[in-house]
Amino acid sequence: MACTIRLARGGDLAPINDIYNYFVLHSTCTYQEEPESLESRRAWFDRHGPTHPITVAELHGRVVGWGALSPFHARSAYRFTVENSVYVDHQHHRSGIGDSVLADLIVRARALNYRTIVAGIDASQEASIAIHAKHGFLKVGHLVEVGYKFDGWLDVVYMQLMVP
Secondary structure, three states, rough: OEEEEEEHHHHHHHHHHHHHHHHHHHHOOOOOOOOOOOOHHHHHOOOOOEOOEEEEEEEOOOOEEEEEOOOEEOOOHHHOOHHHHHEOOOHHHHHHHHHHHHHHHHHHHHHOOOOEEEEEEEEOHHHHHHHHHOOOOEEEEEEEEEEEEOEEEEEOOOOEEEEE
């Protein structure tokens, strides 16, 4: 499915938040348990900027996915490392949108001279693990029972891509 990837704008915050909040309520792909408010989403957006881009995937003029490169850690020695996020509207899963968003984030990370991208993924999210592996991410860690959601313990897989 051909979609357009572009930098997010303030007007995209409501659909970005709607996509994310669906997964807050229905999935372990985020360990957040309460829906994100639009005010909080705006503050998140404001903390990003040119060195930590947020993108959206548009299909027929509608935002159907988004991605972001975020600081991996606050300490300055981590400044060349980012963490990625990719979310696709649940009605558009397995259509190639997540693949396109992730590919675009990798290009942006390279252009911004980042050294590595880290992804923290719930271990049961096989599609997310597979799409990251497709793009060259390697599994570098597995944390056991570090999250608790929907009355169950959750494992996190860490994957990493060295950005040449």
